[in-house]
Amino acid sequence: MAVTQQxxxxxxERLAFCHKSAGESPDGDPHWDPPTADVLDLDWAPALLESVCELGGLDDVHLNALRHSTEGDTAIDLGFLNTHPHAIGPFGPAPTALPAAQVARVSELLWQIDLPALLTALPTEETEAVSLIGGPALIVGGLRKYLLDHFDALREFYHDASQRRLLVVLRWD
Structure with missing residues (x-):
């Protein structure tokens, strides 16, 4: 299985429960199991989205919001989620998170990004466009659709998290 952004x-309160559970469990099990409806698999889209936004000339404020949406922040200690044998992201960097206030700001800024306009900076030839942003040789359905679908999912995910005042935990798995 490929390593993808989750x-x-x-x-x-749920994160606090997981922290407490990891500390009290003999084997450090945090009982991490968010509902499927509250999980998003971004596949390999984060780096490709960032490349497209850089090529399209997205301003630093919005580019940083995009980066925060896929990289998180280290302000929340998630070490308890990164311990063997129950590590939630054993194949990538340590998990990170964004607190609810940052989630709200990131959500607001993501909705201001016009990805279709930024995609016009890519060459029209698919193979050339994929090569320019460092994507895999074959993207089923086409590069632009792949990026739009994943970006729309990311925006919706953050919007819902913002509306519900939830934090977002990010990992590669």
Missing amino acids: LARIPA
Whole structure:
């Protein structure tokens, strides 16, 4: 199975429960199991979206919001989610998170990004466009559709998290 970007939106209380559970469990099990409806698999889209936004000339404020949406922040200690044998992201960097206030700001800024306009900076020839942004040789359905679908899913995910005042945990798995 390929390593892909995974996001989960959860209440702060649930994260506190997982932290406590990891500390009290003999084997450090945090009982991490967010509902499927609150998990998003971004596949390999984060780096490709960032490349397209850079090529399209997206301003720093919005580009940083996009980066935060896929990289998180280290302000929340998630070490307990990264311990063997129950690590939630054993194949990539340590899990990170965004607190609810940052989720709200990121959500607002993501909705201001016009990805279709930024995609016009890509060459029209698919293979050339994929090569330019460093994507895999074959993207089923086409590069632009792939990027739009994943970006729309990311925006919707953050919008819902913002509306529900949830934090977002990010990991590669």
